[in-house]
Amino acid sequence: MMRLAVFASGEGSNFGALIRAARRQELGATLALLVTDREEAGAISRAQDAGIPHVMLLPRPAETFGERLLATLKRFQIEGIVLAGYLRHIPAEVIHAFPNRILNIHPSLLPAFGGHGFYGMRVHKAVLAYGCKISGATVHLVDEHFDTGPVVLQDAVPVLDSDTPETLAARVLSLEHELLPAAVRLLASGQLRVEGRRVFHPLSP
Ligand code: GRF
Secondary structure, three states: OEEEEEEOOOOOHHHHHHHHHHHOOOOOEEEEEEEEOOOOOHHHHHHHHHOOOEEEOOOOOHHHHHHHHHHHHHHOOOOEEEEOOOOOOOOHHHHHHOOOOEEEEEOOOOOOOOOOOOOOHHHHHHHHHHOOOEEEEEEEEOOOOOOOOOEEEEEEEEOOOOOOHHHHHHHHHHHHHHHHHHHHHHHHOOOOEEEOOEEEOOOOO
16 A cells, blocks of 8 residues: 655644544555654644654755655655645655655635645635635645645535634534545545646546
């Protein structure tokens, strides 16, 4: 099975969803490593509870981040990468070493409310401020920029008049926990066919 590294900077609830799917033999991949950039990431205790090795890699000095990442991924024989709430930019040499094998999940319907500075509550605040009637989540392949790679899966949730950024975030997050494992299954089973910006797979409508 494909050996995956999950990158997480925060709570790691998406990482938790992947762990649960793997436990149910529904991921079709091995969660072989957690990479984080913060000692206090909640994802670390999830990795420890699940017996998954974790490494802390600081992006500074930037000049060596790419080679340090690649050396670590090689050491753990990693074949694919999932960014699950990871806030750092992935160096170009890592993207080139894993062509169409790096997934990211973003809590909006990209390209709306994506790109530099759009993360966490900022996304949901912007969606509410704009007056959108739906929002959602996007899983996409990672390219050299933030949130701009080809879309693998998207799904929508309603935005309620009564919503706060927190209530909207919670609704989107529970959708993320469905979408990310489904996208990882497609990646791990080699079912993603990428043609330019378009990604074709069996879950495509
Ligand atoms: C999620 O909203 C995800 O879309 C975004 O960062 C958040 C991570 O949440 N990339 P968690 O750490 O997985 O709970």
